Amino acid sequence: MTTHLVLVGAGHAHLHLLKHASVLRRAGYRITLVAPTRFWYSGMAARLLSGAPRNACSLDIAALSARHGIEHVTAPFVALDVHTQHVFLADGHHIAFDVLSLNVGSDVVPPIQTGAIVPAWGDARYWHVKPIERLDALRQHVLDAAQQHRALHMVVVGGGPSGVEMAANLAGLSQRLGAANDIRLVTRHSRLLPNAPDAAARWASRQLARLGVDWHPSVALDGNTGWLDFLDVSPDDIVLATGLRPAYCVADLPLALDDNGIRIKTTLQSEQHATIFAVGDCASLIDHSLPKRGIEGVRQGPVLLHNLIALQNGTSLRDYHPPVTALAIVDMHDKGLALYGERWRGGRLALRLKRYIDTRFLRRYR
Numbered sequence: 001m002t003t004h005l006v007l008v009g010a011g012h013a014h015l016h017l018l019k020h021a022s023v024l025r026r027a028g029y030r031i032t033l034v035a036p037t038r039f040w041y042s043g044m045a046a047r048l049l050s051g052a053p054r055n056a057c058s059l060d061i062a063a064l065s066a067r068h069g070i071e072h073v074t075a076p077f078v079a080l081d082v083h084t085q086h087v088f089l090a091d092g093h094h095i096a097f098d099v100l101s102l103n104v105g106s107d108v109v110p111p112i113q114t115g116a117i118v119p120a121w122g123d124a125r126y127w128h129v130k131p132i133e134r135l136d137a138l139r140q141h142v143l144d145a146a147q148q149h150r151a152l153h154m155v156v157v158g159g160g161p162s163g164v165e166m167a168a169n170l171a172g173l174s175q176r177l178g179a180a181n182d183i184r185l186v187t188r189h190s191r192l193l194p195n196a197p198d199a200a201a202r203w204a205s206r207q208l209a210r211l212g213v214d215w216h217p218s219v220a221l222d223g224n225t226g227w228l229d230f231l232d233v234s235p236d237d238i239v240l241a242t243g244l245r246p247a248y249c250v251a252d253l254p255l256a257l258d259d260n261g262i263r264i265k266t267t268l269q270s271e272q273h274a275t276i277f278a279v280g281d282c283a284s285l286i287d288h289s290l291p292k293r294g295i296e297g298v299r300q301g302p303v304l305l306h307n308l309i310a311l312q313n314g315t316s317l318r319d320y321h322p323p324v325t326a327l328a329i330v331d332m333h334d335k336g337l338a339l340y341g342e343r344w345r346g347g348r349l350a351l352r353l354k355r356y357i358d359t360r361f362l363r364r365y366r
């Protein structure tokens with residue numbers, strides 16, 4: 001008898017399972033994947049925005065599933081019944097599972113916590129940096145405006161790594177198109193990259209200035225109106241890079257949850273259910289407060305694979321130990337900022353290293 005393993009979301013850790021589907025099958029699993037047809041790689045979000053081809057920044061999940069003999073269902077996952085062991089999909093279908101693993105990622109934290117939506121600003125369009133594929137539409141929007149010789153006033157909200165990447169690459173794209181777009185960045189902090197060393201943040205600030213981005217510190221985003229009143233122009237576009245929270249689809253799941261997502265033990269099993277696993281940005285490792293970053297999912301992949309097989313064989317499960325420090329490289333269009341704990345290095349070499357790491361990651365699954 002086979003055990004039905006349902007994987008929801010084709011995030012980083014599940015990509016590892018897809019690649020090792022034959023090992024899971026040998027352990028007695030039949031696998032169904034519930035995921036959109038493409039995986040958009042956040043490591044290449046900035047490149048997607050600044051002009052890299054769509055295919056270079058994403059993976060064809062339908063083709064990957066077919067190659068590894070996995071049943072692939074594209075309707076989004078919306079709900080879960082832990083008693084009858086079913087997942088429910090947006091198209092009304094449901095799928096029974098014996099073992100479930102969730103890897104559905106994250107969405108952007110709304111900048112105003114008090115209201116349901118962000119405050120309106122005239123006719124400004126809002127662009128969330130996640131899902132990553134929205135950045136393809138944003139790039140097209142900038143291209144269209146350039147073709148019509150329309151200069152855009154754009155405000156990036158958020159001074160963390162993704163906000164800095166977005167501002168730098170919007171400026172780089174604008175320069176390449178010869179468009180006189182006005183790119184600003186606002187942050188509620190007194191400086192950019194609050195988790196980076198001071199000197200690295202100053203370096204990033206100089207690079208933004210070189211690219212023609214004005215950035216504004218200490219902008220309070222806790223009122224409902226007038227939050228961009230100090231700007232001398234009305235923005236056409238507001239890009240929200242205000243941090244990440246677990247994907248909206250996990251918010252109402254009947255599982256133990258906290259602000260960081262589905263509570264999981266070090267074995268990656270849900271706190272209450274031994275046959276339900278969660279990984280990546282949608283999961284919250286109990287007693288840890290991990291940053292939302294791709295490296296967690298990448299490192300959880302092999303542990304998840306081991307533990308699914310161990311569960312089936314009745315052998316011991318392995319613990320996931322998050323890395324204390326991990327390399328992060330911010331793509332600043334023509335230069336990179338490499339951060340590793342208190343150490344940092346900015347320049348073209350850092351960007352080349354990022355390109356190499358990201359291309360190699362995607363190549364594993366092509």
Ligand SMILES: Cc1cc2nc3c(=O)[nH]c(=O)nc-3n(C[C@H](O)[C@H](O)[C@H](O)COP(=O)(O)OP(=O)(O)OC[C@H]3O[C@@H](n4cnc5c(N)ncnc54)[C@H](O)[C@@H]3O)c2cc1C
Pocket residue numbers: 008009010011012013034035036038039040042043044045046075076077078103104105106129130162165247249279280281282292293294295297329
């Ligand atoms: C602009 C930007 C740049 C970033 N750059 C980096 C970087 O360089 N390095 C880094 O480590 N981190 C980076 N991050 C953070 C990174 O995006 C996340 O930490 C990482 O993607 C989390 O991986 P994951 O596997 O949990 O989820 P994801 O990579 O988000 O994958 C989740 C998958 O689940 C799918 N899914 C979602 N909802 C459903 C549903 N209801 N049903 C079925 N499938 C669903 C999604 O389509 C997606 O394919 C960046 C984030 C942003 C916004």
